[in-house]
Amino acid sequence: MIKVSESAKEKISVLMQSEGFDPQKDFLRVGVKSGGCSGLSYDLKFDSAKGEADSFYEDNGIRILVDKKSSLYIAGTILEYSGGLNGKGLIFNNPNANRTCGCGESFSL
Numbered sequence: 001m002i003k004v005s006e007s008a009k010e011k012i013s014v015l016m017q018s019e020g021f022d023p024q025k026d027f028l029r030v031g032v033k034s035g036g037c038s039g040l041s042y043d044l045k046f047d048s049a050k051g052e053a054d055s056f057y058e059d060n061g062i063r064i065l066v067d068k069k070s071s072l073y074i075a076g077t078i079l080e081y082s083g084g085l086n087g088k089g090l091i092f093n094n095p096n097a098n099r100t101c102g103c104g105e106s107f108s109l
Contacts, residue, residue: 001055001057001064001066001071001074001075001076001077002030002057002059002064002066002074002077002078002079003059003060003077003078003079004059004060004061004062004064004078004079005060005078005079005080005081006060007080007081007082007083008060008062008079008080008081008090009060009061009062010081011081011090012028012062012079012081012090013061013062015046016028016046019046021046021048023061023062023063024061024063025048025063026046026047026048026063027046027047027048027050027056027063027064027065028044028045028046028047028062028063028064028065029043029044029045029046029047029054029064029065029066030042030043030044030064030065030066030070030074030079031043031044031066031067031070032069032070032073032074040073042074042092043070044090047065050065051065051067053067053068054066054067055067055068055071073094073096074092074094074096075096076094076095076096077092077093077094077095077096078092078093079091079092079093080093
């Protein structure tokens, strides 16, 4: 469902630990919400509990939760991390997106 690159894994693990979460037990919650300059935006947060409506995935040692609605929009996405001059942060390489904004934080189908 969602793949996590090595660079994203390292950054996510560091961020989780800095916020008091354990990457081996807790989750990265990935979602999609309305908004952003392209219509839909990604929503990332850490969570310690899986809900009944959540799908669970694990890739490269990162435990991921996705709600059912968001699953439709992000199937096949690769989560990467860039620390370059053009911007720093997690990047969604989403094969379902027809258009993305310049900052990469929103998309449309």
